[in-house]
Amino acid sequence: MGCFGCSGISGEESEHPRNKKSKRNDNSSNKSKPQRHASPDSSKETVKKEEAPKSEQLLLCVKNLALNAEVSLDGKATKAHSFTFDQVIAATGNFRLDYFLGEGGFGKVYKGFLEETNQVVAVKQLDQDSLQGTREFVAEVSTLSTAEHPNLVKLIGFCAEDKQRLLVYEYIPLGSLENHLHDLEPNQKPLDWNTRMAIAAGAARGLEYLHVKMKPPVIYRDLKCSNILLGEGYHSKLSDFGLARVGPSGDKTHVSTRVMGTYGYCAPDYAMTGQLTFKSDIYSFGVVLLELITGRKAFDHSRERGEQNLVSWARPRFKDRRNFSDMADPQLQGQYPMKGLYQAFAVAAMCVQEQPSLRPAISDLVNALNYLASQKYDPDNHVESSRRSKASSLLNYNHSNRAVADRDFKSF
Numbered sequence: 024m025g026c027f028g029c030s031g032i033s034g035e036e037s038e039h040p041r042n043k044k045s046k047r048n049d050n051s052s053n054k055s056k057p058q059r060h061a062s063p064d065s066s067k068e069t070v071k072k073e074e075a076p077k078s079e080q081l082l083l084c085v086k087n088l089a090l091n092a093e094v095s096l097d098g099k100a101t102k103a104h105s106f107t108f109d110q111v112i113a114a115t116g117n118f119r120l121d122y123f124l125g126e127g128g129f130g131k132v133y134k135g136f137l138e139e140t141n142q143v144v145a146v147k148q149l150d151q152d153s154l155q156g157t158r159e160f161v162a163e164v165s166t167l168s169t170a171e172h173p174n175l176v177k178l179i180g181f182c183a184e185d186k187q188r189l190l191v192y193e194y195i196p197l198g199s200l201e202n203h204l205h206d207l208e209p210n211q212k213p214l215d216w217n218t219r220m221a222i223a224a225g226a227a228r229g230l231e232y233l234h235v236k237m238k239p240p241v242i243y244r245d246l247k248c249s250n251i252l253l254g255e256g257y258h259s260k261l262s263d264f265g266l267a268r269v270g271p272s273g274d275k276t277h278v279s280t281r282v283m284g285t286y287g288y289c290a291p292d293y294a295m296t297g298q299l300t301f302k303s304d305i306y307s308f309g310v311v312l313l314e315l316i317t318g319r320k321a322f323d324h325s326r327e328r329g330e331q332n333l334v335s336w337a338r339p340r341f342k343d344r345r346n347f348s349d350m351a352d353p354q355l356q357g358q359y360p361m362k363g364l365y366q367a368f369a370v371a372a373m374c375v376q377e378q379p380s381l382r383p384a385i386s387d388l389v390n391a392l393n394y395l396a397s398q399k400y401d402p403d404n405h406v407e408s409s410r411r412s413k414a415s416s417l418l419n420y421n422h423s424n425r426a427v428a429d430r431d432f433k434s435f
């Protein structure tokens with residue numbers, strides 16, 4: 024899936040997912056000597072552009088990136104390394120076909136190997152001649168080179184030579200959450216409940232880092248299943264910071280931008296007004312959580328009208344918790360804790376509320392998800408074993424008001 028510029032209207036009728044799916048070649052082999060191979064063919068997808076900044080301005084930014092490669096603006100050393108194009112060619116075997124990992128809205132991704140550091144990497148080659156691509160590139164390097172958190176993908180370096188714009192990341196072996204949740208291969212095992220909750224908790228911690236721990240705080244703007252990569256043990260890492268924006272400062276509650284995002288994940292308030300807030304990310308998080316619980320896609324063109332947009336489908340069903348078992352992913356085959364299912368739906372429902380001020384803050388969300396992830400479900404014993412961690416205030420709050428569904432779903 025990729026990004027789009029919204030029409031300014033939210034809701035199913037206005038949403039038209041891009042017809043190209045991102046491609047992933049799971050047959051990617053490990054390091055080997057570079058060989059010459061042609062790039063894979065790909066159908067180009069239209070990406071609506073944010074108001075184009077002057078190209079000279081961007082070129083200046085790119086040059087500054089190269090100058091600041093090892094030292095950030097505040098003088099601290101950063102991890103981002105400036106690579107030559109020859110080094111990237113050597114790492115990817117000149118973009119070997121069998122190193123191709125997949126393709127998104129801004130370019131193709133290849134596996135690579137850095138001989139000097141003995142590191143397996145993923146290299147994203149942004150489409151050439153695209154001003155939008157250059158903007159993404161500058162945003163990505165600026166955001167990631169100062170960020171460091173176990174739930175964010177590491178940017179190892181970049182290459183900005185002539186028209187080439189490449190990003191070099193740590194290689195995340197299990198690919199994206201999208202690959203593990205939707206359109207599974209016949210031999211692929213569906214994710215179990217515990218793993219799903221752990222993935223959601225990890226993603227929430229990554230988002231919390233961006234929202235409250237980064238200085239200045241950052242709005243991610245592109246939270247979705249294809250941007251949650253999975254490391255060993257299904258450890259989640261947020262990737263793709265090309266759309267990230269520094270959050271509002273001082274008394275301001277929002278930053279105004281041209282609306283960008285991905286169909287099905289974009290908060291209605293942001294889509295309508297272009298006013299981007301931290302709560303826009305919370306809405307997208309709610310959609311991801313709904314995908315994890317229901318196994319449905321954020322937007323599924325193949326479903327009948329009324330069922331295509333996940334939030335539109337889920338909202339009326341939130342009103343009655345007796346619907347919850349039917350809403351759970353059939354691939355879970357009933358292997359989930361009933362209480363955990365209710366709580367997870369309650370949290371998701373709060374995140375996707377129409378009114379941004381009613382959506383929870385990220386820190387409350389982290390507490391709630393950490394708690395849910397700590398409630399291990401044992402399918403053999405059908406018992407939930409808890410690490411006796413204190414339930415988060417978000418969940419306590421709802422329990423003290425009896426059924427979450429009774430209270431919080433009134434607004435739907």
Ligand SMILES: Nc1ncnc2c1ncn2[C@@H]1O[C@H](COP(=O)(O)OP(=O)(O)OP(=O)(O)O)[C@@H](O)[C@H]1O
Nearest residue numbers: 024025026045125126127128132145192195199249
């Ligand atoms: N660091 C990485 N390690 C391993 N695989 C990666 C890495 N980064 C990206 N990929 C894979 O490359 C593919 C394309 O990623 P990319 O981010 O370009 O597209 P996308 O997320 O599908 O769409 P979008 O452009 O909207 O973000 C995905 O399948 C992803 O799993």
Ligand SMILES: [Mg+2]
Nearest residue numbers: 127249250263
């Ligand atoms: Mg991506």
